Each structure stands twice: as C-alpha cells, then as structure tokens.
Amino acid sequence: MLLSGLALPALNLEESSGSEKQKLFKEDTSKLPFREFDVVVAGGGTAGVVAAISAARQGAKTALLEAKGYTGGTVVEGGTALHSFYNLWKAFPGVEKRQVVKGIAQEIIDRLLLIGGTTGHGDVTGKIDYDCVCTAIDTELYKLVVLEMLDEAGASVFTNTLVAGAVKKGKNIDGIITQSRMGREFFKGRCFIDSTAYGDLSAYAGAEYVELNDHPVCNSMGLGNVNIEKLYTYLVKNNALGDLAYGIRDGKDGQIIRMGSESGYTIRGKLPQEFVDGVVKLGSGLITTTVHDNYLMFIKVNYKLPVSPTNRDEVAKAELIIRQNQFKTLELFRKYLPGCENAFIARTSPSLNIRRGRTITCDYDITLDDVIGGRHFEDDIMAYGFHDSAPRYQIKNGGTYGIPFNALLVKGIDNLLAAGMLITSDFQAHMSTRNTVCCMGQGQAAGTAAALCALKKCSTRDLPYNNLRDALLKENVYLES
Ligand SMILES: Cc1cc2nc3c(=O)[nH]c(=O)nc-3n(C[C@H](O)[C@H](O)[C@H](O)COP(=O)(O)OP(=O)(O)OC[C@H]3O[C@@H](n4cnc5c(N)ncnc54)[C@H](O)[C@@H]3O)c2cc1C
Numbered sequence: 001m002l003l004s005g006l007a008l009p010a011l012n013l014e015e016s017s018g019s020e021k022q023k024l025f026k027e028d029t030s031k032l033p034f035r036e037f038d039v040v041v042a043g044g045g046t047a048g049v050v051a052a053i054s055a056a057r058q059g060a061k062t063a064l065l066e067a068k069g070y071t072g073g074t075v076v077e078g079g080t081a082l083h084s085f086y087n088l089w090k091a092f093p094g095v096e097k098r099q100v101v102k103g104i105a106q107e108i109i110d111r112l113l114l115i116g117g118t119t120g121h122g123d124v125t126g127k128i129d130y131d132c133v134c135t136a137i138d139t140e141l142y143k144l145v146v147l148e149m150l151d152e153a154g155a156s157v158f159t160n161t162l163v164a165g166a167v168k169k170g171k172n173i174d175g176i177i178t179q180s181r182m183g184r185e186f187f188k189g190r191c192f193i194d195s196t197a198y199g200d201l202s203a204y205a206g207a208e209y210v211e212l213n214d215h216p217v218c219n220s221m222g223l224g225n226v227n228i229e230k231l232y233t234y235l236v237k238n239n240a241l242g243d244l245a246y247g248i249r250d251g252k253d254g255q256i257i258r259m260g261s262e263s264g265y266t267i268r269g270k271l272p273q274e275f276v277d278g279v280v281k282l283g284s285g286l287i288t289t290t291v292h293d294n295y296l297m298f299i300k301v302n303y304k305l306p307v308s309p310t311n312r313d314e315v316a317k318a319e320l321i322i323r324q325n326q327f328k329t330l331e332l333f334r335k336y337l338p339g340c341e342n343a344f345i346a347r348t349s350p351s352l353n354i355r356r357g358r359t360i361t362c363d364y365d366i367t368l369d370d371v372i373g374g375r376h377f378e379d380d381i382m383a384y385g386f387h388d389s390a391p392r393y394q395i396k397n398g399g400t401y402g403i404p405f406n407a408l409l410v411k412g413i414d415n416l417l418a419a420g421m422l423i424t425s426d427f428q429a430h431m432s433t434r435n436t437v438c439c440m441g442q443g444q445a446a447g448t449a450a451a452l453c454a455l456k457k458c459s460t461r462d463l464p465y466n467n468l469r470d471a472l473l474k475e476n477v478y479l480e481s
Helices: 007-011 046-057 103-114 139-153 200-204 228-237 273-282 312-336 368-372 427-433 436-456 465-474
Strands: 034-036 039-042 062-065 118-126 133-137 156-158 162-169 172-180 183-188 191-194 208-210 217-224 241-249 252-261 287-289 295-303 344-348 380-384 401-404 416-418
Touching: 039 046, 039 172, 039 436, 046 062, 046 103, 046 139, 046 191, 046 436, 103 118, 103 133, 103 139, 103 436, 118 252, 133 139, 133 241, 133 252, 139 156, 162 200, 172 200, 191 200, 191 436, 200 416, 217 312, 228 241, 228 252, 241 287, 273 312, 295 312, 312 344, 368 401, 368 427, 380 436, 380 465, 401 436, 416 436, 427 436, 436 465
Parallel strands: 034 183, 039 062, 039 191, 062 156, 191 416
Antiparallel strands: 118 133, 118 241, 162 172, 172 183, 217 295, 217 344, 241 252, 252 287, 287 295, 380 401
C-alpha cells in the first residue's frame, strides 16, 4: 500500500478506525528560533556523513542533523563489514578484480588505515557465496574519523538533534523542525537530503512511500576476550568454516579478520546440534569480522517484527527480546565454541538496526534487471558491483551497474534528495543498493548535487547532469565511461 505523509502510519489511524478516535493537536511552528543553511542533511549515518562532507566541500553552508550523539549510523552499529568497494569477479574467469567505488568512501578507509582503524580490503575466501572483498572497520575509530572529516570540510554537525517535522512551501521544503535539549528549532535550507534510513524527512514532507517490512531487525554485539586462532582451529577441525578473510589486525597484516561458520545462516550440521538449533532459534549465528585481537566485532541477533520498524511500541518490545537473545547467544558461544569460553559482551548497538524502514518513492526505482543486467544510465552518479545474494545474483560479466541520479529524486518534491537504504523497492535489487559502500556513494552524489542546486538556486530536477558529473569526477568518484 502506497502511503504519503506521516500522520497515518505514526498514529495508526487505519488500524484503530472503529475504536477510539485519535485526537490531533495543531502545533504553532511560526515562532521557532531558526538557522539558515544552503544544504540540510537529515540523518548522519552511512550515507548522510558522506553527503554532508561532499556538500560542504562544494562550498555550501551545510548542516548535518543527527538524532544520536555520534555520526556513523548502521555502518558502526550493524553489519559485518563494508561491502564492497570492488566488483564480484571470482565467478567470471578472465575478469579482473577492480575497485569501483572510490571518492570519500575510500578516503575514510585511508584515514582509518593511518590509525589502525580498519583491516583494509581483504579478499574473502571459502564459499563462493562470500565472493567479495571485506573491509572491516573499528566502529569507535570510524565515529572519530568521520566527525573529524566533517569538521575539516566545514560542515556544521548537530548531534542529539531529532528531525521532528518539515514545513513545505509549494513543492519545496522550506525547513526542518528539530527537537533537542535546546528545545524546538527550525532549520531553513535551499536543498535537503533525507538520509535517515527510516525516511523520516520525506514522510514529514508528505512524500509517497511504502513500508515493506521484508527484513528482520537486528542488534549486533561485539564479544571481547575471544581467542580467535583457537576458534578458527576448532571450526577447521569440524569442517565448519564458512568463509574467511585475512587482513590487518592490531597493526599486523596477514591475520584472520573475518570468519564464519555455516550455522545460523546455512546449516551443514558440523557443529553440535544443540548449538546450531540454539543459535537458529535465537536469530543469531557466527559470521563476524575483527580489527583487533581477542574480539569478535559483529555477532548479529535478528528478530522479525510483526509490523514495520517505524512502529515504536513493537520496537520497544523487541529491544527487550533481542537483548535477552543476545545474552542467550553469549551463553551458547561460551559453552560450545572453544576460544569463546570467557567471552563477554563488550558492545551492543544502542538501538535496533533496521535493514529497511520506509522506502521512498523516487523518480526512478532501480530494478533487479538493472542490477544483474549491469545497466548504466545517462545520469549515473556512481558504479557498483556487489550483491548480497551472490552467487544467486551476480552483476553481468562481473561488471558494474549504475545508480542514476533520478533514483535519488524524491517524487513530487523539488528540493529533496534521498540517499541510503531508503531507495529501491524491489527486495533483491535492494539487496545490492542497501549495502554500506553503495549508500556512501549515493551520499557523495546527493551531497554534491544538493550543494550545486543550492548554489545555483535551481531545483534538483533542473540541475544539468554534466555539472554534477564533472564535480563528482573532480572528487575522485569512479564512473564507468
Ligand atoms: C544487521 C545489519 C547488518 C548489515 N550488514 C552489512 C554488511 O555486512 N555489509 C554492508 O555493506 N552492509 C550491511 N548492512 C546494510 C548497511 O549497513 C545499511 O543498509 C546502511 O548502513 C544504511 O545506511 P543509511 O545511511 O541508509 O542509514 P544509517 O547508516 O542507519 O543512517 C541513518 C542515520 O539517520 C539517523 N536518523 C534516523 N532518523 C532520524 C531523525 N528523525 N532525525 C535525525 N537523525 C535520524 C540515525 O540515527 C542514523 O545515524 C547491514 C545492515 C544491518 C541492519
């Protein structure tokens, strides 16, 4: 069902019709203190950070609004590693491995390399399912590096600032209403980017969207005090090693930086049945990366919500269930996995991670045929060559497909761009575009475009593509010629 605006889903009027009528309170927004920017980026996560850096570097006065106390988003909370800067080449004899995403995403990795905050790009061996390059990051150093890069670019960062509403003037957003400990404020802007993952800004601005609820939510934990080599030896001895990658760990190259057993994802029964049954029931498993000795960085615990993760009340219930399941997972790891006997929970995601919230209707919706057919467009803003479900879905001939600028233009709004997991409705096409490195590339394009629109005082649909392409190439973005 296509939705539009925020009142309906937030208040759940549809489902409660017939019972108690929802009362509405009209807020007076005419007297809020306001600040003025060229570009306002809503959501300082994977895509939003890159968007704000690129907009500020283009010379636009840029604000980044982030609800949490740090920037980084799901890339520092959820996943296994950054997937992927490279094409999927292994299944295509004669095809070369190529780095197809560069720009600010690679700059972040370069900065992290200098301070021991990444494994670097490590080839994954083992099952062909994981035919990819794994770039794992130290989540805490990532938070530091991106804040520094935002600062150097001259972006104004407003953390602990929730995007709480939008005010429209015709087909444009005039400004965003925020809530922080400084009260409610109004951020006026010329061009806006929705990189909230949930699509909050688009929904507040009345854009069309769908809530597909086609993924489980998750909370990822880091386990400390783990003997990685002992665990590896155990998995190998039991023929239970799923995938493996080597890279930099604690400053030394050539170390194990990624390890996966089959259990929890595809069970081959090589581990004790009680362990396998336990982790499957809990929604957890063992696919993990690490940048440090004695640490398993992301142990995911999944949970399928009955409704979309925009439903606050169901999310509150899930927070408890998942945290209980994390502890039960820890107990299973301690009991059954040698090397994990003394493990403890060193980190959890501060709140649920989502794989999708609202999917915002944009001028173009990337299809699975576009992805696997390696389609490029006249308005490509990046090239991408990874799919989460490889080898079932590969990009044609081990090449790339393009993300068109049209796919970032929020339908019906003239000064709003979307970037990140909130684009692409098809489940399997999204299994490619939602990945971190693709979100970062989209962020760079959205930030650059928003700055150009603000400085030229034009709508997003009137921006000449060649201007955008030239600016992206200048900032080292890779485009297939
Ligand atoms: C469990 C899990 C595992 C994953 N594993 C991998 C993996 O191994 N490799 C990979 O490449 N990808 C992986 N992904 C996918 C990838 O991490 C995400 O799709 C991607 O990071 C999304 O980026 P984003 O910028 O759209 O959203 P996010 O990075 O989530 O950023 C959204 C930001 O907006 C902020 N925000 C939200 N609402 C508001 C508001 N109203 N006001 C202000 N701020 C707001 C949030 O706090 C957040 O910082 C995984 C995802 C999950 C959930």
